[in-house]
Amino acid sequence: MIQEHQKNYQDNSGKQFKSGLAEDNNKTIRLHTATHLLHQSLREMFGEDIKQKGSAITSEKARFDFSFERRLLEDEIVELTEKVQAKINTNYKVTKKEMSEQEARNLGAIGLFGEKYGxxxxxxxxxxxxxxxLSREFCGGPHVKNTSQIGYFKIIKQKSVGSGVKRLEFDVV
Incomplete structure (x- = not known):
């Protein structure tokens, strides 16, 4: 399935595949969808200027790099975790649609990494x-069908990975 995902992404972007998924299994799919919820929750807490700067997802954990000038405070990590978990528990439907880039942008979809799309x-x-x-993003997938399939979300640690870029490592169980 990941090979099909890579081929579709390459065909649509005209570029080499750049997904955060190193593997394609139930755990990484759950982590991938949690990444979208984490991104949205960060934007809700700190504003629309929060941008994804990178991510990596394996069966052990995921990491999410984002634009932010300071470390998150302990109470902010608790609030962020609670926001993500509330979205998971709400059992939101996850849908996939093919459309033109302009239509996606008109709907408010977020494109990441400054990619050029087909x-x-x-x-x-x-x-x-x-x-x-809650979230609408350009993405090659795969994702869960609804957020309740993700399970329990936990932030493991945060660190700085460059000027104005923070990293959160997290897991789902």
């Missing part, structure tokens, strides 16, 4: 099609 892009949305959408 005529057709894959967009994953977390939330209801007709109602509240």
């Amino acid at each position: 005529d057709s892009v894959t967009v994953y949305s977390i939330g209801e099609d007709e109602g509240e959408v």
Whole structure:
């Protein structure tokens, strides 16, 4: 399945595959969707200027790099964890749609890493099609069908990985 994902991504982007998924299994798929929820929760807490700077996902854990000038305080990590877990527990539907890049941008989809996209892009949305959408991002997937499949979310540690870039390592069980 990951080979198909890579081929589709290459065909759509005209670039080499750059997913955070090193493996394609139930755990990494759950972590991948949790990454989207973490990104959205950071943006809710600290504003739209929070940008993903990188990620890596393995069966052991995931890491998420993002633009931020300071370390998160302990109470902010607790609040962030609670926000992500609340989204998981709400059992939001995760949907995948193919559309033009312009249509995706008009819907508010977030494109990451300054990528250039082809005529057709894959967009994953977390939330209801007709109602509240928590997250909408350009993404090759794969993802869970609904957020309750993710399980329990835990931030393991944070560190600085460069000027204005922080890293959170996390896991799901």
